[in-house]
Amino acid sequence: MRVSVIQMNQGSEKQANLDQARQLVEAAVVADRPGLVTLPETWTNLGGGRESRQAAAEVLPAPGSGAAGGPAYELLRGLARSHAIHVHGGSMIEAPGPGDDPEKLFNTTVVFDPGGAEIARYRKIHMFDIVAPDGTGYRESALYGAGERLVTFVAGGITFGCTICYDMRFAEHYVALRQMGAEAILVPSNFTLQTGKDHWEVLLRARAIETQCWIIAAASTGQYLERGQPRSVYGHSLVADPWGHVVAKASDGTGWATARLDPAVTARVRRDMPVLAHRAARHLRFDASGGPPDAGSR
Template identity: 35%
Template sequence: MRCAAIQMRSGIDVAANITAMDKLVRDAAADGAQYIQTPEMTGLLQKDRKALMAAIKPDQDDFVLGTAASLAKELNIWLHIGSTPILLEDGKVANRAALFSPQGIRAATYDKIHMFDVDLDNGESWRESAVYEPGEATQIVQAGEMILGLAICYDVRFPNIFRDQALAGANVLTTPAAFTRQTGEAHWHVLQRARAIENGAYVIAAAQGGTHEDTRETYGHSIIVDPWGAVLAEKTDDKPGYIIADIDISKSVEARKKIPNLKNARPYRVETQHTE
């Protein structure tokens, strides 16, 4: 399958973000993409909690998801919204991904499990758990020839999710993101390549990039990695656009035969030695 990762610079206007998404998805589809992934927070990047809550809607009324369903059907593609904020009944927010089939039917929904609660250098601090309700289940789903494992951004730092997905059959892992510039410069490439190598699977990571209207800075560098860890395509900057690569699932089979670590894993225990 020909796969594309859309890079965006989403802002505080949902309608403007949808317009940007629509154009880039259409461009990638015209370039032959059969599966297209958008980044984390496609529909809105808004740090101000009050403004965020005023702009978002419940799942069934969300404009991003509604547009995605229509686009998938019109363009006859698999369209993966990397995530968008969704209003929940309890007043919290879900960081929610959704995959739509070429029939415009939602094939899977995934809520980000791991909350980005960190204090970085230069005073940068994030507390996603103050606003977002974490998901409780990982998801895998078949999309054409691919078996996708769904994850979002910070999840990439928790390798057990991807190992569990691979053991359950996933051969393409997805990590749409809004990585901070600081963490992206340090860790983006090595994390994406490591998840691919560890699991003998492709990794597709659509990213946010640049300085956003709410003042945050994201790293960009959307990337597609093959099961041997080679970078097939990369957006080598933080500007909006897309990358595209052909996915051959047999390469996952070959990589897992060469390095059968999924089969070779053994149970073990951790022992702590105490000295006086």
């Protein structure tokens, strides 16, 4: 199966972002004929502050209802139908629905099959509440609610796991997806330039190596304005194989990169180094000094 990671430079104007996404997906489909395309994190809005994000938010139809959604939801569905491909919608800003905290938005992935049916929905679990090396503060939890469920779906005979950006720093999340049967894991992202230049590729390759999954990471690139102040995101969208090799990477600027996921590679890596079977069935124990317990405490 061929997959294309779409690299965008989105901003706070939702319609411009939708137009850019459509153009890039259609260009990638014509050039590389992928079976699945994936967009970056919050591709419908980046920057502009709380009001801009709330304006970009969409109420999503009830899963499985087939009901119409908002402009971004219907764009993704339409691209899947018109090109007969799977479309992984990176993530979009979801307005609260019944039973949700009405004060919180959600950072949400939706996935469509080639017939335009929604087959997966995932809300980002780990909130990006950090201070970057340049002193810029990020507090995602002030606006977004956290998801609670791990999600997988099947496309082209391959089981995909869903994650979003900051999730990648939590290895146990990825191991759990592998235990659920994932053979490939998607990582749509808006990774900051400050952290991305040191951590982006290292973390993605590590997640590939330890889970023996293909890692498919579509990212935003360039600058955007947050309450009038410029911020930069790292880009470098990539695909890594289950051995940790980067097999495709996007150039600077908007565009895409395409790779073929080969199940034979996955099977060979897992056969020759069966780390899932070797994973300890019990938790490792340490004494108060931080060292391993002595023989008498076993």
